[in-house]
Amino acid sequence: MTSRVAIIGATGKMGQLAARLVRDTEGFELVAELHSSSALEEMLGSADNRTDIAIDFTHPGVSQRVVDFAIEHGLSVLVGTSGWSADAVAALSRRVETLDNGAAVLVVPNFSVGSVLGTALSALASRFFDSIEIIEAHHAGKIDSPSGTAVRTAERIAEARGALGPVAAPHTDQRARGQQVDGIPIHSLRLSGLLARQEVILGGAGETLTVRHDTLSPSSYEQGIVLALRALPGLTGVTVGLDSLLDLGLPEAVSPVAPPAAGPAL
Numbered sequence: 001m002t003s004r005v006a007i008i009g010a011t012g013k014m015g016q017l018a019a020r021l022v023r024d025t026e027g028f029e030l031v032a033e034l035h036s037s038s039a040l041e042e043m044l045g046s047a048d049n050r051t052d053i054a055i056d057f058t059h060p061g062v063s064q065r066v067v068d069f070a071i072e073h074g075l076s077v078l079v080g081t082s083g084w085s086a087d088a089v090a091a092l093s094r095r096v097e098t099l100d101n102g103a104a105v106l107v108v109p110n111f112s113v114g115s116v117l118g119t120a121l122s123a124l125a126s127r128f129f130d131s132i133e134i135i136e137a138h139h140a141g142k143i144d145s146p147s148g149t150a151v152r153t154a155e156r157i158a159e160a161r162g163a164l165g166p167v168a169a170p171h172t173d174q175r176a177r178g179q180q181v182d183g184i185p186i187h188s189l190r191l192s193g194l195l196a197r198q199e200v201i202l203g204g205a206g207e208t209l210t211v212r213h214d215t216l217s218p219s220s221y222e223q224g225i226v227l228a229l230r231a232l233p234g235l236t237g238v239t240v241g242l243d244s245l246l247d248l249g250l251p252e253a254v255s256p257v258a259p260p261a262a263g264p265a266l
């Protein structure tokens with residue numbers, strides 16, 4: 001069976017990449033391409049060629065409106081746009097449950113497998129260090145900060161630490177100490193010449209551990225986008241991240257669906 005796909009943000013960098021992947025992947029057909037001047041109705045396709053899946057690669061200020069429209073019309077949605085907070089995802093889950101019309105949403109803060117692993121490994125390590133900060137660096141054209149990946153990493157660290165509670169982040173009243181998400185300071189750099197990089201620095205007694213991921217080319221997103229597209233028809237409700245699709249083989253304590261972990265006996 002062929003899934004018909006609409007891309008919202010099709011003129012953008014990621015939208016163009018997604019369009020190529022949809023065209024090149026068996027079982028998917030591209031039926032609509034929307035940009036900033038398009039009417040949202042265009043995402044539904046035509047009467048004899050109705051859309052099944054919407055892919056959103058727009059801007060943080062636009063994405064929620066796009067996703068709301070898609071789920072209201074029973075489309076499943078793959079969201080690549082950054083800026084989806086935990087609160088916004090929780091509200092979306094409630095909305096999808098209430099609608100109960102078959103729509104499913106997969107929100108993916110980062111499609112790169114290396115980045116997903118970097119976040120998971122940071123969550124794993126976070127139970128052993130009480131001092132943790134994130135530095136994320138992106139191309140100068142990125143309009144939002146902190147990055148969606150950094151926010152997701154901080155959320156995953158907070159989940160993994162569970163009863164251990166927030167990390168020690170002194171001097172939070174000083175602006176140069178970063179923006180805190182779940183008690184973890186995130187420092188954002190925007191630089192010409194860069195694509196994307198994230199370092200999670202964990203400090204302990206007499207040692208630091210750095211988990212660093214570098215995105216060198218947009219090709220790093222391709223595998224994750226195709227994996228997500230193929231998985232979407234089998235999902236229900238709202239799912240965040242590729243973790244559950246990748247079978248990372250990590251202990252339950254750092255699984256995003258696991259209950260809060262108890263602190264390690266050191």
Ligand SMILES: NC(=O)C1=CN([C@@H]2O[C@H](COP(=O)(O)OP(=O)(O)OC[C@H]3O[C@@H](n4cnc5c(N)ncnc54)[C@H](OP(=O)(O)O)[C@@H]3O)[C@@H](O)[C@H]2O)C=CC1
Pocket residue numbers: 008009010011012013014015034035036037038057058059060062079080081082083108109110111112221
């Ligand atoms: N999850 C992941 O792995 C990744 C996520 N991202 C995220 O994806 C998003 C898009 O990034 P990128 O492709 O670089 O951005 P671009 O600025 O290149 O593209 C943005 C797209 O959104 C469209 N757009 C803007 N406003 C609207 C609107 N009101 N209605 C419909 N379409 C609109 C633009 O159309 P127009 O051309 O008409 O302006 C354009 O097609 C960002 O949030 C970014 O952080 C990026 C890389 C990887």
Ligand SMILES: O=C(O)C1=N[C@H](C(=O)O)C[C@H](O)C1
Pocket residue numbers: 082083109110138142146147148149150195196
């Ligand atoms: O805007 C980008 O480029 C990216 N945005 C996403 C984010 O905010 O984390 C994913 C990736 O880092 C590239």
